[in-house]
Amino acid sequence: MFVEPHHKATGWIEVICGSMFSGKTEELIRRLNRAIIAKQKVEIFKPALDVRYHESQVVSHNATAIRSTPVHTAEEIFLYVSECDVIGIDEVQFFDSQIVEVCNRLANAGKRVIVAGLDMDYLGRPFGAMPTLMAIAEFVTKVHAICVKCGAVAHYSYRLAPSAEKVLLGEKDAYEARCRRCFTEGMQFEKNH
Numbered sequence: 001m002f003v004e005p006h007h008k009a010t011g012w013i014e015v016i017c018g019s020m021f022s023g024k025t026e027e028l029i030r031r032l033n034r035a036i037i038a039k040q041k042v043e044i045f046k047p048a049l050d051v052r053y054h055e056s057q058v059v060s061h062n063a064t065a066i067r068s069t070p071v072h073t074a075e076e077i078f079l080y081v082s083e084c085d086v087i088g089i090d091e092v093q094f095f096d097s098q099i100v101e102v103c104n105r106l107a108n109a110g111k112r113v114i115v116a117g118l119d120m121d122y123l124g125r126p127f128g129a130m131p132t133l134m135a136i137a138e139f140v141t142k143v144h145a146i147c148v149k150c151g152a153v154a155h156y157s158y159r160l161a162p163s164a165e166k167v168l169l170g171e172k173d174a175y176e177a178r179c180r181r182c183f184t185e186g187m188q189f190e191k192n193h
């Protein structure tokens, strides 16, 4: 379990990554709630395109929630954070590449930046700015789901819907958490049929 560093003199970046249903949003909410309990000023953001559960809340698959501000670009975050100590960003894989510079500048300004996002897309390829964010972060936590096919540890998001678009919002209607073996079998089956 991630425990906050004591040193407050400098900012830093934390990345929470994994597949769909792995608990990224729950872990993000847990860390942000602890910062609120510590009387820190917290702001939370999500990309405006993600309106699956709620327009102005980050909501987990298990229905835990925290208020958030939807933003259209990474740079818009600067408009809201001059006073705050901790910045949380969910679904960070959907932001434009400027998100890397934004996170670095916020951390350099002494803020704690916690981002959560998919490390891989439905093809098992690195998603957006996630690999770069993982490289520049002080702390990286990879969380795991349970494979719906066999019960093993899952780190892939298998797409059920017949779409080749990189961005396709959805839940259990469109995606399954799968382990390496069950993901590979599914991809092979699709290729042959």
Ligand SMILES: Nc1ncnc2c1ncn2[C@@H]1O[C@H](COP(=O)(O)OP(=O)(O)O)[C@@H](O)[C@H]1O
Residues within 6 Å of the ligand: 018, 019, 020, 021, 022, 023, 024, 025, 026, 027, 059, 060, 061, 062, 144, 145, 146, 147, 148, 177
């Ligand atoms: N296959 C699965 N493996 C693990 N948790 C699952 C699965 N399907 C549904 N869940 C639920 O999803 C919750 C995690 O949701 P959430 O934090 O929103 O995940 P993420 O943000 O990574 O998609 C779990 O606590 C559990 O209740």
Ligand SMILES: Cc1cn([C@H]2C[C@H](O)[C@@H](COP(=O)(O)O)O2)c(=O)[nH]c1=O
Residues within 6 Å of the ligand: 019, 020, 021, 024, 025, 052, 117, 118, 120, 121, 122, 123, 157, 166, 167, 168, 169, 170, 171, 175
């Ligand atoms: C794999 C994959 C996912 N998406 C979408 C589906 C969901 O709307 C979000 C991920 O949400 P979660 O909080 O991590 O469960 O991303 C996508 O657009 N493209 C993909 O390849």
Ligand SMILES: [Zn+2]
Residues within 6 Å of the ligand: 147, 148, 149, 150, 151, 152, 178, 179, 180, 181, 182, 183
């Ligand atoms: Zn499996």
